[in-house]
Amino acid sequence: MESSGGRTPALEPGGEKHCATCHGDKGKGDGAAAPFNAEKPPSLADPKLLRTLTDGEILWKITTGRKEEGEVLMPAMAEKIPAEEDRWKVVSFVRTLAAKAEGAASR
Ligand code: HEC
Numbered sequence: 001m002e003s004s005g006g007r008t009p010a011l012e013p014g015g016e017k018h019c020a021t022c023h024g025d026k027g028k029g030d031g032a033a034a035p036f037n038a039e040k041p042p043s044l045a046d047p048k049l050l051r052t053l054t055d056g057e058i059l060w061k062i063t064t065g066r067k068e069e070g071e072v073l074m075p076a077m078a079e080k081i082p083a084e085e086d087r088w089k090v091v092s093f094v095r096t097l098a099a100k101a102e103g104a105a106s107r
Pocket residue numbers: 015016018019020021022023033037039040041042044049053058061062066073074075077090094
């Protein structure tokens with residue numbers, strides 16, 4: 001058992017639970033609803049993808065969702081997660097997914 005004090009506690013309910021249906025528990029894009037999406041949800045645990053996104057972009061995508069030609073690919077979370085502070089927590093959570101995957105792959 002190793003615990004390094006000062007780590008962010010697990011995100012309290014209200015943030016990432018809205019993502020798992022599509023992006024999967026671990027963010028790998030294999031959520032239960034994934035097969036029904038018009039567009040396959042990308043893996044949020046992919047360090048390569050995450051490197052291309054700034055925190056601000058992730059926040060923006062979470063807030064406004066993703067639409068293509070009027071079709072909703074990913075619903076906007078502005079109502080489900082009304083507090084911007086909470087959406088920032090989701091951004092941090094998303095960052096941990098890729099960080100974990102990367103830690104496993106390299107050093
Ligand atoms: C209804 C299914 C669905 C839900 C729920 C959902 N997403 Fe998505 N998400 C998608 C799809 C599909 C895309 C790809 C859309 C596109 O092509 O831009 C996407 C794209 C993204 C991207 C952008 C990746 C990129 O390539 O730029 C991020 C970041 C993201 N989602 C995070 C989240 C987070 C965090 C949540 C929860 C708060 C969430 N999503 C909830 C389906 C979903």
